[in-house]
Amino acid sequence: MSKPLYLGIATSTGDGRAGGQARSDDGLLDVTLAIPKEMGGPGGATNPEQLFAAGWASCFHSALKAVAAQRKTAVTDSAVVAEVQVHPTPEGGFTLSAALHVELSDVDQATADELVEAAHAICPYSNATRGNIPVTVEATVA
Numbered sequence: 001m002s003k004p005l006y007l008g009i010a011t012s013t014g015d016g017r018a019g020g021q022a023r024s025d026d027g028l029l030d031v032t033l034a035i036p037k038e039m040g041g042p043g044g045a046t047n048p049e050q051l052f053a054a055g056w057a058s059c060f061h062s063a064l065k066a067v068a069a070q071r072k073t074a075v076t077d078s079a080v081v082a083e084v085q086v087h088p089t090p091e092g093g094f095t096l097s098a099a100l101h102v103e104l105s106d107v108d109q110a111t112a113d114e115l116v117e118a119a120h121a122i123c124p125y126s127n128a129t130r131g132n133i134p135v136t137v138e139a140t141v142a
Contacts, residue, residue, distance in 0.1 A: 009025040010022055010029065011025070016033065017047055018033070018035050018041065019034060020032075032046075033045055033048065035047065053082040053084040053098075054082070056100070056123075056125040056126075057080045057100070060102075060126065061080040063122050064080065064102065064116065067115055067122065071115070071118075073111060073115065074106060075104060075106070075115070077106065077142070078104045079103045080102050080103075081101040083101070084098050085099075096133045098136075099137075100138070101138055102119075102138065102140070103139075104141055105141065113139050116137055120137050
């Protein structure tokens with residue numbers, strides 16, 4: 001692998017997703033975690049899937065903006081919604097699936113689809129998950 005451009009470091013302490021803490025090495029991220037009510041937990045705090053969804057949505061949005069800029073396509077009003085789902089496995093473990101919903105205006109549907117496809121090809125989260133979990137990506141023009 002090539003030399004990394006950035007190293008993000010976070011540490012989980014306590015009981016992990018069940019009431020533990022997650023903190024970045026620079027202290028900018030410092031959250032208490034909780035198992036969602038839908039999974040039998042108390043809820044009331046963030047969880048790893050929300051953090052993953054927030055990171056992926058933000059990263060994908062940046063990739064989308066970069067691709068649009070390279071193609072000299074103005075993207076002024078856009079949003080990326082990432083949904084990360086937890087599924088039980090037959091072996092008693094868990095796996096993930098994801099859906100990315102990209103909302104764009106000021107472009108036609110074909111251009112939106114092309115931009116989203118190109119962003120999905122360069123986004124680090126998309127590349128990390130490709131072939132590992134089911135992922136759907138869709139563009140909607142508002």
